[in-house]
Amino acid sequence: MDKTYEPHSIEQQCYQRWENDGLFKAKVSGDPAQQPYCILLPPPNVTGSLHMGHGFQQTIMDVLTRYHRMKGDNTLWQVGTDHAGIATQMVVERQLNALGKTRHDLGREAFVEKIWEWKEHSGGTITSQMRRMGASSDWDREVFTMDENLSKAVTEVFVKLHEDGLIYRGKRLVNWDPVLHTAVSDLEVLNEEEAGHMWHMRYPLADGSGSIVVATTRPETMLGDTAVAVHPDDERYQAYIGKQIKLPITGRLIPIIADDYVDPEFGTGCVKITPAHDFNDYDMGKRHNLPMINIFTPDAKVNDEAPEAYRGLDRFDARKAIVEQLEQDGVLVKIDDHKLKVPRGDRTGAVIEPYLTDQWYVAIEELAKPAIEAVESGEIRFVPENWSKTYYQWMHNIQDWCISRQLWWGHRIPAWYDDNGNIYVGRDEAEVRSKNGLDDSVALRQDEDVLDTWFSSALWPFATMGWPEKTPELETYLPSAVLVTGFDIIFFWVARMIMMTKRFTGKIPFKDIYITGLIRDESGDKMSKSKGNVLDPIDLIDGIDLESLVAKRTSGMMQPQLAAKIEKRTRKQFPDGIHAYGTDALRFTFAAMASTSRDINFDMGRVEGYRNFCNKIWNASRFVLMNTETEDTGRDGGELVLSLADRWIWAQFQQTLGEFEKAISEYRFDIAAQTVYEFTWNQFCDWYLELTKPVLNNDEATDAEKRGTRHTLINVLENLLRLLHPLMPFITETIWERVAPLSALNVKDGDSIMVQPFPTADAAKQDEQVLADIEWVKRFIVGIRNIRGEMDIAPSKPLSVLLRNASEEDERRLGISRTFIDRLARLEGITFLAKGEEAPASAAALVGEMEILIPMAGLIDKDAELARIAKAMEKIEKDAARTKGKLTNEKFVSNAPEDVIEKERAKLADAESQLAKLSAQRETIAAL
C-alpha cells in the first residue's frame, strides 16, 4: 500500500469496476427467501447539478442500500431524473433571451426540441456527480419522467381520474405568474411580508347623498370593483346597504352589500370588492352573484375593460396613475404605511396575480382520505415522528390541485376539443374518436397545456416499476422500505405520492419517511448563490484553489453588485482554497451530522477530522499488512493462541457491531458513525495495535501465540472494513482487496467487498471477563502515564514501580497482562509490597484498591506531587460530599430504588477509601 492515503487515486477506479461488474443491479426475481429492500431516489432536476442537500440525502440512501445489500436483502435503489417543467423551460428560455429571441419566435415544436437538446447536453451532470459520491444505484433502471413508459403512466392516471370524476376543468381564480404566463399551484406561491401602503379613498353614493371611504392595498384594482361590502351589523353603515356607489374614474355603478366576512374593526370597515383579482373577493362575488371584471392581460397589464388612459399600463404603473387621478379628483383621503404579505412565484419572484382562467383540477378530498389514514394507522411512519403533524395539518385543509400549466415543456394534457367547445379526454386522439364516435370530419385539437411536474413525480413509486403493466418489480419493490427526503417537499411530493399510489395500486408507496434536515453554512445561514456561501460537494471531494472558488462563487450572479462582498468573505474563510478530502470523508461527515435535529450547520472542521480518520484507517491497515503479509496468519491451519488483547478486541468488535446495527435500524446515522469511529480509533488503533506489539516483537512468544495475534489482527481488520463499507465504500474496498486474501475468508481474485456479507454477531466472542481485565490494564497504564505527564518524566524513561494493597484478582490480572503493561507503561520492574511493608516516598496512582507507587527519588518534585495529590483529593471530596448529602437525606434513602442507593453507597465507600490513601500519601510526602 502507498505510504499516504490519497483518495482521488482510489475512488474513480473502484466505482468503474463496481458499475462494469453489474454489482449495483437489482435481481428483480431473486431468491424468494430474500427480503426485498427498495429505496426510491427523489428524482433531481435532469439538468441540475449536485448540491450539499443531494450529497447528504444520497449518502444516507447509499449507506442503507449498501448495508441491506450486504445483509443479503434483494436490494434496489431506483434512480431517475425529473423533467422539472418550469425550471428547465426557464433555463432554455433564458438562453434564447440572451440571443435576443423568445420561445414564441421558435414555436412550440422547435422550442421543445431545443429543451431536449439541452437535456442531452447537461442531463448527465448530476448522475455523474452521484457516481462521484459513490451511489450504488441501479443505473440500468434509470428513468426520466418524460420517458415513454412514464408518460404512458401519466396519461393513464389522468384518464382514469377523469373517468372517476376526480379531474375536472373549470374557470376559477388561480395564482397567475405574469412572467411565466402560467398558472401555478398554491404551494408554488411564497407569501413574504413587505412594506407597502394602505390607500383610503372616498367612493361617492350614486344618489349624491353622501360617500363612504374604503381602504385598499391595491388601488389599481378599483378598475375591476363590482361592489363595496360592509358588515351586516355595522351600525355606521346600516343606511348604506343596498345603495349604489358611483365608482370614481370608471363611473360604473356598483352596489353596497353586507357580508359577514368584513371585519368592522379593520380599516374603515368598508371593503372594495374585486372578484376577478382577489381570492376573498372572488368568494364573496360568488356568494352575491357579482359580475367578475378581469382588468388585466396575461402579463398583468391593464386590458381593454379599463378606461382608455390606463390600457396597456403595467399594474404598478397603473397604480401610480390611478392614485394620481384620485388625488386630483380629491377622493384620496390618506395614505398609510402598511405591512402586507405579497405573493410571489417561487421560481420567478414575480408578484402573483389572482387571475380568472380555465384550468384543470384534481378533486383532492377523495384521494386525501386514504392517504391520511395510511399515516394515522401507522402503516406509514414519519421519522422523526413529529412531521406527521405537519402532514396532517396540510392534508386536513387540502385544496383542489390545479394541475395544468401554460408551459411547453412537460406532459401534454390528454384532452381534445372540437369546434363546438366539447371536451374529450382519452389516452390518445384515436381513442377519443372511437369512444365518442367522432370521424375524421370532426376537427379535434389537443389541449395546449402541460401537467404540473409534480403530477408525474407523484406516480414515481409505481410508474418506475412498470405500472400500468403488472410487473414483478411492482410485486417485489412496492412498497419501498424508506423514502429519504427533505421537509420542503412533504406537500409537493410525499403527500401526493401517498395519494396516487394508494389510489392506483391500493398499496402504500413506502413504509418509512425519513425527513432530513437542511444543510446550512457554518453559521446557520441557508446556502444560496446570492449569499455566496454555497459549497459544492465535488469541491470538498477534489479540492479547489482559492481563485477558482472565488470565480465560481461570483460568476453568473443575479445581483453582480454582491460579488465584491462574496469575494472578500470567501478569501477570508478559505485563504488556501478547499483541500481535497475525498468522498469517503465527506460521506462520513454527512452521516455523522445526520442527527434528529432539523437543520445542519456544515462545519468544515468535521470533514477535515473525518479525512484524518480515513488516514488513520489507512495507516492502521498498513501496520496490519506489514505484520501479516509475509507472515503466517493461520489461514492454512496451525495452532492459534489468542492473547488477552486478541480476545478483548473481538469482544469489543461484537459490541460495536451491535450498536452500529441498532443505530442504523433507527436511522441514527450519527450514532452509527460515532460508534465505528470510536471503535476504530480509540480501541483498535490506540489500544489494540499497541497491545499486539509486545506479542509480535517478543522473542519468547511462541509461534502459536504470534500466529494467534496475526490472525486476530488481519481478521478483525477484515471484519471492520466490512462494517465500515456502507459509510466509506472506496477506502474499504481498496484496503479490503489487500486484506481479504490473508483473512479467513475464501475470496477469489476480483471479488468486491460490496457484495460480501455484512459481519455477523458471534456470541462466543463476547467475553465480559476479558473486557473487565483490559479495563484494569488500561487503568494501570493510564495511571502511570498520568504521573509521567504531570511530573514531567520523559515517556522514554523506564520506571520501576511498587504495588501496595494488591488483591488476588490484581495479581491474577497482572499475571496475564505483564508484557502489555511493561511495554505500554515503559516499566522495568514491578514489585509487590507485602502487608505492612514500608515503602519509600512515592507518587501514587490508584487502580481500585491497589496503589501503584513510583518512588520519588531523583524523579519527582515534592511540591509538584503535593499539588497533584491536592488536586485529586479536591475532586474526590467534592464528589463525595454530594454523595454523602444524598445518603444522609432521609427522603432519598426511603424513596429511591434500592439499586440506586446501593450504587451511591458503593461510590461513597470508594471515594472514602481513595481519600484515605491519598491523605496518607500526602502525609508521607509532606514529612520528607
Place this chain on the structure above:
RNA sequence: GCGUCUAUAGCUCAGUUGGUUAGAGCGCUACCUUGACAUGGUAGAGGUCGCCUGUUCGAAUCAGGCUAGACGCACCA
C-alpha cells in the same frame, strides 16, 4: 392567529425511558520525530446545560411561564 422546532465547552454538535464525575470532533496548553500514522502520540485546561417557577428523594432530561432565534400553514381588504 394555528402549528412545529432550536437554545449544552471558544466553534460545530451528541446526551435514548429523570439517577455519570454532562460527552465527541475542531480549536487551545504542555510534552513527545517511541519503526503504522505529525492528517500522529501522551497528558491537560475549558460548561451555573438560555432564564424563572414547579413536580420529584433526585431535573440538561418532565410540566408551566418567559426570553432569543428558525420554520410551516392560514390571514384583514
